[in-house]
Amino acid sequence: MLVSAILTSVGINSALCVLFFVLYSILKKQPGYYEVFIPRLLAEGNSKRRSRFNLERLIPSTGWLPKAWKLSEEEMLSSSGLDAVVYMRTITFCLKVFSFAGIIGIFILLPVNCSGTELHQIDFADLYSNSLDVFTISNINLGSKWLWIHFSSVYAITIFTCYLLYRVSSILCSYRLLSILILAEFDHLQSLFPGTVTEYNYISSKRIAYFYSSRPQPHQFTILVRNIPASAGGSVSDSVESFFTEYYPTTYLSHIIVRRTSKVQSLINDAKQLYKRLLHLQSEPSEQKCKQAGLFGQKVDHYGKRFEDLEQNARLEQSEVSLAKSTITETYQYTIFLKYFKSHGGSNCTLNGMFHNKFFTHHLQDTHAAFVSFKTRYDASTVFHMQQSINPTHWLTEEAPQPNDVFWPFFSSSFMGRWISKLAVVVACILLTILFLIPVVVVQGLTNLSQLEVWFPFLKSILTIAFVSQIVTGYLPSLILMLFLKIVPPIMEFLSSIQGYISHSEIERSACNKVLWFTIWNIFFATVFSGSVLYRISIFLDPKNIPSKLAAVVPAQASFFIAYVVTSGWTSTASELVRIIPLICSLMTKCCAASTDDEIEVPSIPYHRDIPRVLFFGLLGIAYFFLAPVILPFLLVYFCLAYIIFRNQFINVYAPKYETAGKFWPIVHNLVIFSLVLMHVIAVGIFSLKKLPLASTLILPLPVLTLLFNEYCRKRFLPVFKAYPAEILIKKDREDQNDATMSEFFDKLVTTYQDPALMPIQYCADSDSLNRPLLSSAEM
């Protein structure tokens, strides 16, 4: 690819970015779009809808930039949680690494590369027509002594990256421990994680500690027990009760059996829709009301009928006749109630929640899983860590997720079902990888213009136009790839959700990993080894030749990846600001439906989409740093954009729904280590290709040392991200003993892990109640 093609792409994308910025700063000020651009501020009540019109609203402004810039990490920690901090830390980590790499790359490596004559001499007179290859390591002459500069820079960047990684890890570790640590312990923590003190004000850190330590959280006291063996006569609940009262009589608090609620959930959804329809009916003129009332009546009948079916099933499953009889009575009452609901047009009616609850708890199937709560954090953690039963496949313990983080549908599937879906997910991932080859091949064809002309001879005339060919080679390929990549995160999230994780955050973490490796395999390796999946697999089955093969093909793709950074990095990050899809949705609803009284839904940031993207650019940067340092300025621009834009979005748009409390960091850590080792492998190959076998041999200790460093970090930091140490738990428990509010907390704890489908539902026809969430389960 020529320099001019890259510049075309840069030009187009820069223009797009500027456009997005301008659009954002105008649209943001329009009250009509508040729920798109500042939903979080709206929901928190920090911003009011000003409907007065003034001219200022139409002039682009940059007032939001300093605001985003000034946001301190402690503010972010308290408002968006540790996950947001991990995400921003990842970006700043990359910024620091590539600032350092950029200085070496641009001021040392680039001149060296240009001085070579292996490919062709650089044409300073007409820079545009130079091939990008003259700026890469390919241009260095064979056996040149200049390669030792590349060699040293590989060592330098590895050491710098590892140092930074260690620092960031220790800071995040201390944050994570702070999340439940008591105030007085902060001094102790600082001695354990040196480096965290220097850059943060001691007082401000205390404030965070105070924030986190202020209240006990239900999931700290609870574990999830699975594969509970049912005792001969009794129910699963009896079996849990007897097991824990026998072995943990002093510490066991309560338990809640998880039930299969998928049927109930769908019924509730139906009821919710019916209710909405009903309200809609009320607000319409009376002549239409009469017409629709008939239809509506049919729906209610249908609902009643389905409910009776469900009851029938429940009755069949019950062996005791007496219970079945009472069920019939209850259902009859329920049907009566529905009739009443229908005849009175739904006004002023309240569904008797307690009755509802009692009805379902009697008749729903148990899942052999239960949330078991204990009186102290330490005891819950003890039970989680130890094998409970003689049979190691029974009474399996897991840490409980936060109550609003539980993924309830999972519990509805049976054990066999979960096993099969796990296998299905593996197959689906493989299929996705193979199918994804199609767009990649198309993209490959586009970068290779001459091949395209062979495939589609009729395009020849168009492609001879310089601008068109520049767009086709410089811009189109990465645009297509980008669009196809957009659909990967939702697919992966779906796949993870049927894989058997018990919490939303676990699903997201698993999806994040899937998307990450999918991206690396399908973008990096597929672009580098352009060929079939089988060809790529065959390369990895022949480990001896990987370095030489990588060294031969990686530098050649530098220009493609520069274009990719510019397109996928710059533009899609800038488009994040404008939130294109929510904007379109908002426009659509405005056109179709007049009512804007819907509750504001504050979105949470999809980490499984954004973390892999940042990490992939990190991988590109590290892998190409010494091969083609031209890529570094483009990456730096990307990371700067991401830094300012995501800080802004955390203030205005995204609010956390649940926390993994920093569990994304190990993914980041692993990928950085992988990137470094990949760079070393490429370096080994390059130096032997360039006839400098000594350098090639001297690189070998580097991956070994990097992996040893990784091993050390795993020992030092990973345990903190997995579970809390006994020391902290015991101290925190002791502090709570003197807390008067704890008994209230324990009272609530008993019902916290109730499935929302089984919670009392309150439908009130008062119009002001519409803005409240329909299910009261979220409030605890």
Add this chain to the structure above:
Amino acid sequence: MLVSAILTSVGINSALCVLFFVLYSILKKQPGYYEVFIPRLLAEGNSKRRSRFNLERLIPSTGWLPKAWKLSEEEMLSSSGLDAVVYMRTITFCLKVFSFAGIIGIFILLPVNCSGTELHQIDFADLYSNSLDVFTISNINLGSKWLWIHFSSVYAITIFTCYLLYRVSSILCSYRLLSILILAEFDHLQSLFPGTVTEYNYISSKRIAYFYSSRPQPHQFTILVRNIPASAGGSVSDSVESFFTEYYPTTYLSHIIVRRTSKVQSLINDAKQLYKRLLHLQSEPSEQKCKQAGLFGQKVDHYGKRFEDLEQNARLEQSEVSLAKSTITETYQYTIFLKYFKSHGGSNCTLNGMFHNKFFTHHLQDTHAAFVSFKTRYDASTVFHMQQSINPTHWLTEEAPQPNDVFWPFFSSSFMGRWISKLAVVVACILLTILFLIPVVVVQGLTNLSQLEVWFPFLKSILTIAFVSQIVTGYLPSLILMLFLKIVPPIMEFLSSIQGYISHSEIERSACNKVLWFTIWNIFFATVFSGSVLYRISIFLDPKNIPSKLAAVVPAQASFFIAYVVTSGWTSTASELVRIIPLICSLMTKCCAASTDDEIEVPSIPYHRDIPRVLFFGLLGIAYFFLAPVILPFLLVYFCLAYIIFRNQFINVYAPKYETAGKFWPIVHNLVIFSLVLMHVIAVGIFSLKKLPLASTLILPLPVLTLLFNEYCRKRFLPVFKAYPAEILIKKDREDQNDATMSEFFDKLVTTYQDPALMPIQYCADSDSLNRPLLSSAEM
């Protein structure tokens, strides 16, 4: 190799075996050899030295065979522990597998192989001159339908082996749990591990349970804590005390700091030797006494000097002058004592143990490790399972070994020292593997007679003699290999001992693994891929072609491995009976020293030598089962020999010194799975070599299913071998609460984990005390 060569080898080895049997049954009856052949019975006082001579003693008898045969598993469990049961179970497991395999192999596969004509037709007239290859799968014609019989037999043996493996695992699991389970729980256990009941009498199992459950064991109540951070002012002991009294005030019992005692240990050894010399001096005539007394005096002086040196070091390490002063006084006293010891010729003197103890505890360096004891098993286990400190590299917890199982020298090395020795062990293992190539290459040369003639032309005339050439090709190669292999287990044990394990049993387990994989790599793969280490590594770096390469070379080595089974298996197992090396040692001491009053040392069986051997024959059998079924009868004879001989040795010779409580079983399990997968890989290669690609493809699900089975077993059985479940621990603890002897046990527990080097030493010149162990530490 020809049939006649194999038969020569079989003949020689059978003769040797018979010789060993006759020798054993005669020598065993001679009172002079009792300490060689029945040390255990002697030590237990079950057998008295009869010195009356009668003719019966010179006639070979078979009386010991039925005795060994009749030994029941429960007797073995109570007398030799679970490890012995695991070992015998491994042998019976192999016996069962190869009985089944033998029936299929000899009656179905062998006739099929002989019917082939691919290599050459079998010559029934002169069976001797047939090459062994006609009995292998190589003789089957390409694409023959008969190969489907081999295909089905591979499936059959895999299913049968996995079934047996499951059964044995469940039986051993239940044994392991029985080791601490209470009596009443046995019914419960039987329902969890079905199959254990059917073959064992319920009552007898109850007896075992009673035996095991009768007394609490110190290691169940204790954990080892390492990397204890020293607090600013205080000692490590203070830091342990304050940590555990703060966090576990109700359950913490006591602790013992581990100290560096290597110097003291060597001083004590010196003193022991001096003491022995002194006694010897006393028993000698007076004119020699005078002459040696001078020398002896010099030794005592030397001893005193070294002691002063040690004191000097201790003083240098101490910063407090006052302490140093008191040390000087103490050492002075000590030296005075030694002078006294010298002047009085050592008669009737008792080393003041308490003084000794106090002296060392003051001045020995702490190791930042401590044995911490708790009041219940459950609490010890809890602390072991949880991360204790905020810094995950501090307060590391491990399960404590049995007190007599602790490997004290380990604690004497520093952290850095341990790290370096770990690296050194890796390097040493690699070197050993490379150096071992030399004997293997020699052996390879011997089997290939024509090549030998090329190397050593002068041997040509000798090698033309049929008998010589048969010995050289049939017997010598495996004999040489066997001798070289004899030295591997001690080397590996030494390497494991410097690798940082805290107990003898862990060292043995690690050595067992090392020896096993060394054997597989250096015997199986080196013989099969005769070539350099680098060549072998290059094969495994090219995973695609492993099946075809294995299939090409493995069948060709069948005859070598048959000879190996006969030599290494039969003869060395039979020689185990005669105990050649102890016998020689006994003969030597009888010739040189007249005194036979030494205490009887009961040896423990070196599992790291014997388990890998049995497993390697298992691997050979499974790998060659469908390739060359001729090997199976030879293997069956080997396993029968091993079965009867080792049962006999467990009765008469070996007594357990420490227990791993069945932790060798996972090694056995893993190797059987590896053998099965190896067989599948070879099968894939063979069927494609034989132009039967369909069979080759249909084999593929088999390794996948085997690995899934393995995964299931890891979930189901492995946790039981790692740690005890909470259920059992709590029950057992509750039972102990009512036990009156527990307070006594706890009193003892406090000092159980004292380093023997720091225990009071009692030297008494009374001659009757000689048979008692010198160090009283073993008695607790």
